[in-house]
Amino acid sequence: MIDVVVVGSGPNGLSAAVTLARVGLGVTVLEAQPTVGGGARTLPLGLADGVVHDVCSAVHPMAWASPFFRAFDLPAHGVELLTPEVSFAQPLPDGRAGVAYRDLDRTVDRLGVDGGAWRRLLGPLAAGWEATVALAMGDKRSVPPGLLDGAGVRAAVRFGSALPEQGSRAWGARFRTAEAAALLTGVAAHAITPLPSLAAAGTALLLGALGHAGPRPPGHGARAGGPARPADTGPVPPDGGWPVPRGGSGAITAALAADLLAHGGTVVTDHPVRSRADLPAARAYLFDTDPATLVRVLGADLRPSRRQALTRFPRGNAAAKVDVVLSGPVPWTAPEVRRAGTVHVGGTRADMVRAEAAVAAGRHADAPMCLVSDPAVADPSREVGGLRPLWAYAHVPAGSDRDVTQDVLDRVEAFAPGVRDLVVASRCTPAAAMTVHNPNLVGGDIAGGSPDLWRMLARPVAAPDPYRQSGGAYLCSASTPPGPGVHGMAGYHAARRAARKVFGLRLPAL
Missing domain, CATH: 3.90.660 (Polyamine Oxidase; Chain A, domain 2)
Known part of the structure; x- marks a missing residue:
């Protein structure tokens, strides 16, 4: 039996997978699309030879600022x-x-x-x-x-x-x-x-x-468009602000996926999860999906009140x-x-x-x-x-x-x-x-649900643990705190709870 199955390879799914793989758990990520990345992917769209496009997010202040990415250290993983x-x-x-x-x-x-x-x-x-x-x-x-x-x-x-x-x-x-x-x-x-x-x-x-x-203060060190740094000077620390990753947003999720593989994890693409039959046996499941997908796949495992609350979660x-x-x-x-x-x-x-x-x-x-x-x-x-x-x-x-x-x-x-x-x-x-290109974006809702103040707190439900939905089933998408953005924190928060509840492992707060 696999320790952990993560459904969806967006930044939150991959941050959860990396967090759990690094403490020695066996992790498999299932992705419906041919490539990993969810809301942080860069692909050729056939509009012009050699030109690639960010299919969802493009600009990333949280890639340097979020506690998860500060701990992960994207520049050390080759992301400039x-x-x-x-x-x-x-x-x-x-x-x-x-x-x-x-x-x-x-x-x-x-x-x-x-x-x-x-x-x-x-x-x-x-x-x-x-x-x-x-x-x-x-x-x-x-x-x-x-x-x-x-x-x-x-x-x-x-x-x-x-x-x-x-x-x-x-x-x-x-x-x-x-x-x-x-x-x-x-x-x-x-x-x-x-x-x-x-x-x-x-x-x-x-x-x-x-x-x-x-x-770093503005103007300190190498800047975008400046002279190339020698290869032996190490990774360039970020300048902050609202940066773009060199080569596109997909560089972020590619780095996460590579780290997962380096720690023994597995990624399976072209594997949509539509029902329980699409899931391998595992001790814990983390869904980087909208709430409706979790209900559709694991609805029989949910309390009726939780199933109803997730089904009624309002879109943005x-x-x-x-x-x-x-x-x-x-x-x-x-x-x-x-x-x-x-x-x-x-x-x-x-x-x-x-x-x-x-x-x-x-x-x-x-x-x-x-x-x-x-x-x-x-x-x-x-x-x-x-x-x-x-x-x-x-x-x-x-x-x-x-x-x-x-x-x-x-x-x-x-x-x-x-x-x-x-x-x-x-x-x-x-x-x-x-x-x-991303089944989480229902109707074009790129925020993972209503972003009003109440729903940023009761996201997706008003419960002491908004991530754990039943037994070993967790939601870790933008439909959970802290909400939308490429920050990896929803995945980290859910992974930390799953590690403690399911595996008896205590991970430190970032």
Whole structure:
């Protein structure tokens, strides 16, 4: 009998598998797709020879910041995280732009009269980023170790005091300029919820702070696009901010899979799990899936109340994906935006409020909120023969089957005239079709379920242990705490519980 079977090879499934394999357990990962990675895969899509695309996530602040990845040490496993000069930017209709440099001081200078307000809001959270991340990445059932000292308490107080301000109509009191207001709202919109909301505020505070944070000060050591380091100088520690992995997101999950194999684990691809008959006998099962899949496979093992609660777990709003091949960089009107790894194409704060309200009401926005990344800005290796990928999400109602290619290009063209002339090829994956490459993304829900404040705590159920569903069956996906993102923490939290409950092994907290 196998010790552990993990269903799904996304970052959380692989983090669980690595954690358990490293303590000597026999681990097998079952993946329905031909390749591992789940929401962190990079594949050729046939749009242009040699050009590869990130099929889900593309930009990874948590790849350097999460406790799991800090312990795993991606650079030591050959993953180079390349940090752009500008973490994120927000072009405005009049040609201006909000710009968040990795360097907080430059950002403050750029924001003018709102620079001080930006620093007061995000500066302490960025300076105490380890405690900020510990607060966000915990299991929501215990106090993370990073919050047990004075710095942790101060970070929790700062985060907690800023949350109601940024999650309510009071958010309008902090900033005087359109640039600063839109810049933070673009980050909040990652939550795909009505604006303002507490869930969106938490997203903005965490990701906004990480845009200015990192284990190394800005400009220290090798930077993206700089001279190559000699091979014998060892791995390059990350700069922080919002980096992209060299070669694409798949580098992260490839490193995890390689470590699993090195510790005796096994990965089986092209192996969908649709029923109990698809599972080999094991002492523990960890599901990096949506709750409905666990119910479908192991429903007979669940208490009726738990089965009902998991079945009723609400989905979140949706995103549709557009992959584009360009013959040159995006010609953003504002020059600073051209240095950004991530561009929030949503217009003003009021524009984004209207767009997200429409999506929440089940309508397509006239001018949808779009997230855009040109990874070649930080990783020149992504450009092949003068062609480069452009990655984009558009927020849409759940289950939408609309091809949003033209919507996305219209939005980008408004802030980067001439971009259409650079389009060589494109492909849309509507929200309703997102499950083709990742069955967890039901209806285009990329958050693993509703991200409202209650559901971030009672995720997927209000129980002392949100991961253990019955006996040796655990859920370890984004539908469990701490929620969405490429951080590996849901997998780690579930693995730690399974190790203790099923195998009598106590793993230390990260």
